[in-house]
Amino acid sequence: MSTLDSTREFFRRDQVWPFLAPEQADVNVDNQVILYVEGLNLSFDGFKALNNLNLYINDGELRCLIGANGAGKTTLMDVITGKTQCDSGTVFFGQNHNLLNKDEAEIAQLGIGRKFQKPTVFEEQTVFDNLELSLKTDKRVLPTLFSRLTPTQIDRIDDVLKTIGLTKQRFMLAGALSHGQKQWLEIGMLLVAEPRLLLIDEPVAGMTAQETERTAELLTSLAGERTVIVVEHDMEFVRSIARTVTVLHQGSVLAEGTMNQIQSNKDVIEVYLGEGEGGEEAAQTGASA
Amino acid sequence: MTRLTAWFSEGRSTGKHTLPFVVILLSVTILASAANLLLPADSMFYVSTYTITLLGKYLCYAMLALAVDIIWGYCGILSLGHGAFFALGGYAMGMYLMRQIGDRGVYGNPLLPDFMVFLDWKELPWFWLGMDQFWFAMLMAVFVPGLLAFVFGWLAFRSRVTGVYLSIMTQALTYALLLAFFRNEMGFGGNNGLTDFKEILGFSLQADSTRVALFLITAILLAVIFVISQKILASRLGKVVLAIRDSESRSRFIGYRTDRYKVWLFVYSAVIAGIAGALYVPQVGIINPGEFSPINSIEMVIWVAVGGRGTLIGAVIGALLVNYAKTRFTAIMPDAWLFALGAMFVLVTLYLPKGLMGLYGQLKAKRNSVTKKESQA
Numbered sequence: 001m002s003t004l005d006s007t008r009e010f011f012r013r014d015q016v017w018p019f020l021a022p023e024q025a026d027v028n029v030d031n032q033v034i035l036y037v038e039g040l041n042l043s044f045d046g047f048k049a050l051n052n053l054n055l056y057i058n059d060g061e062l063r064c065l066i067g068a069n070g071a072g073k074t075t076l077m078d079v080i081t082g083k084t085q086c087d088s089g090t091v092f093f094g095q096n097h098n099l100l101n102k103d104e105a106e107i108a109q110l111g112i113g114r115k116f117q118k119p120t121v122f123e124e125q126t127v128f129d130n131l132e133l134s135l136k137t138d139k140r141v142l143p144t145l146f147s148r149l150t151p152t153q154i155d156r157i158d159d160v161l162k163t164i165g166l167t168k169q170r171f172m173l174a175g176a177l178s179h180g181q182k183q184w185l186e187i188g189m190l191l192v193a194e195p196r197l198l199l200i201d202e203p204v205a206g207m208t209a210q211e212t213e214r215t216a217e218l219l220t221s222l223a224g225e226r227t228v229i230v231v232e233h234d235m236e237f238v239r240s241i242a243r244t245v246t247v248l249h250q251g252s253v254l255a256e257g258t259m260n261q262i263q264s265n266k267d268v269i270e271v272y273l274g275e276g277e278g279g280e281e282a283a284q285t286g287a288s289a
Numbered sequence: 290m291t292r293l294t295a296w297f298s299e300g301r302s303t304g305k306h307t308l309p310f311v312v313i314l315l316s317v318t319i320l321a322s323a324a325n326l327l328l329p330a331d332s333m334f335y336v337s338t339y340t341i342t343l344l345g346k347y348l349c350y351a352m353l354a355l356a357v358d359i360i361w362g363y364c365g366i367l368s369l370g371h372g373a374f375f376a377l378g379g380y381a382m383g384m385y386l387m388r389q390i391g392d393r394g395v396y397g398n399p400l401l402p403d404f405m406v407f408l409d410w411k412e413l414p415w416f417w418l419g420m421d422q423f424w425f426a427m428l429m430a431v432f433v434p435g436l437l438a439f440v441f442g443w444l445a446f447r448s449r450v451t452g453v454y455l456s457i458m459t460q461a462l463t464y465a466l467l468l469a470f471f472r473n474e475m476g477f478g479g480n481n482g483l484t485d486f487k488e489i490l491g492f493s494l495q496a497d498s499t500r501v502a503l504f505l506i507t508a509i510l511l512a513v514i515f516v517i518s519q520k521i522l523a524s525r526l527g528k529v530v531l532a533i534r535d536s537e538s539r540s541r542f543i544g545y546r547t548d549r550y551k552v553w554l555f556v557y558s559a560v561i562a563g564i565a566g567a568l569y570v571p572q573v574g575i576i577n578p579g580e581f582s583p584i585n586s587i588e589m590v591i592w593v594a595v596g597g598r599g600t601l602i603g604a605v606i607g608a609l610l611v612n613y614a615k616t617r618f619t620a621i622m623p624d625a626w627l628f629a630l631g632a633m634f635v636l637v638t639l640y641l642p643k644g645l646m647g648l649y650g651q652l653k654a655k656r657n658s659v660t661k662k663e664s665q666a
Binding site: 081083103104105108109113114116120121122123124125129132133134139140141144145146147189193 | 521524525526528529531532534535536538539540541542543544545546547549550553
């Protein structure tokens with residue numbers, strides 16, 4: 001009887017087998033949370049890079065991650081984007097996409113864009129080509145071979161060029177850009193792909209004060225429509241953009257809250273300055289070191 | 290189909306060298322052919338059949354250089370085993386030509402090639418079946434190298450083997466095939482290979498007209514492959530390929546499955562090498578395991594390096610020049626050729642990292658800046 005039941009269950013006509021069902025492309029954010037990171041552990045040769053890390057990012061939020069070197073900020077981004085496999089834990093994008101069984105390309109196509117610490121653009125190609133490559137399109141081999149730029153896509157690239165202020169340099173080789181411009185181009189490559197979630201590693205490193213200001217403006221304007229996670233050492237910059245700040249320490253979350261809460265948080269002060277000292281000013285310099 | 294025509298008619302830049310290259314290649318070919326067939330042997334402009342065959346051989350090498358350049362110059366995969374694909378294409382053609390001999394061989398066996406009679410084999414091995422059909426043999430000439438490239442590339446690129454490790458693996462691949470094909474039991478004629486061909490599609494291989502026709506076909510196919518490759522590399526796929534060369538991880542993070550791109554480009558390159566091999570064999574009249582030797586594959590890389598990698602035209606020019614130099618050099622000082630080749634490679638690597646095409650670009654840039662200065666003065 002049970003065989004019959006299981007056979008019936010197997011051949012149910014009102015549903016398809018899971019492997020035949022089209023994977024739900026939309027990201028389910030019914031609970032207002034776009035990224036669930038739970039119980040993440042990762043060790044390299046005994047060194048615990050991530051230690052039972054829990055992190056929830058709300059949809060449309062702008063979140064800053066801070067922490068000393070080796071706190072696990074970049075490692076966390078590596079795990080989210082599929083570059084590094086973790087030992088245990090779960091990472092979900094929305095409620096329905098398990099990121100841990102996907103590779104880098106799949107995760108990128110889901111709408112997670114990443115900017116690296118060191119600007120990496122395709123130096124031998126023009127600014128325009130760099131953006132064209134990053135467009136949100138079918139990225140399989142044959143469609144790419146036969147693809148043509150549609151007017152909508154060209155407009156999209158033009159818009160982004162305007163946003164990142166590289167309209168004049170559009171036909172220049174990306175390798176000939178200045179460091180700050182490369183940073184901008186890389187941000188532009190993320191924007192043109194229309195991602196849901198942006199992971200941005202040190203966006204203002206090597207930028208002038210003016211450029212930094214413009215970057216801050218851009219990132220704040222993105223939040224709401226898209227979700228942005230920024231890793232940054234420049235406390236001044238974090239203060240100018242952040243609504244919520246998460247402090248990482250030795251691979252787990254130490255504190256979370258607004259910038260002012262963080263700076264008066266006892267644990268944070270202790271970790272950064274050792275016992276006995278305190279004060280907002282000191283926490284600031286400590287965290288930026 | 291409309292998509293295909295649209296793709297071809299679209300105003301993508303196909304490189305300004307394409308049209309001049311095709312025109313020069315085809316006109317030289319046609320002139321040389323006409324001079325061979327129409328002029329009397331004592332005329333000043335007569336081109337000997339030996340020269341025609343030599344030129345045909347060079348064009349096969351040029352096609353092979355194109356294959357190496359597509360994978361190395363554009364995608365950064367240094368294959369030191371492209372000789373394997375070339376030789377496999379050549380063996381497919383050789384098997385067809387062997388079957389065409391029929392009972393005119395030394396032993397007069399209507400079914401078995403001479404070397405099988407000599408080895409006292411009673412029947413044709415299964416992989417020789419169907420090779421008497423020209424279309425089937427040609428299909429195999431592209432299919433076998435393509436399949437080998439697919440399997441090899443799928444295994445290597447999915448495991449993310451890159452750089453010098455990949456080069457060593459390709460080298461090992463061609464060396465393993467060299468050893469395998471040396472064995473008589475393999476059924477490919479052992480170290481003598483396949484030779485003593487009589488005719489192709491019923492035309493005698495010794496006739497001038499057949500030789501000229503083969504030369505013409507080689508030139509036309511080279512032009513076609515050149516244009517198609519240029520088109521592919523100018524499409525967005527070409528841009529992705531360059532992106533993979535320059536920063537593979539970045540390409541992955543913007544959503545491209547780089548391993549698949551690399552596999553298909555590798556297969557495309559191997560198929561071109563196979564076609565070059567199939568055209569080479571009827572012109573030189575022999576295919577033996579020596580074609581698998583690692584040295585050959587390294588020589589191909591030198592052709593591309595001399596001509597200028599990353600430009601299709603550079604690969605063709607490099608292959609033609611180095612092989613012309615080889616023909617000359619081995620006639621004058623046979624022993625010194627390998628030293629000359631080595632010296633050429635060292636000099637090019639040190640002083641012309643972008644090859645002759647890079648030198649041409651530098652000279653042009655210099656001239657432009659000079660004329661600019663003059664116009665300003």
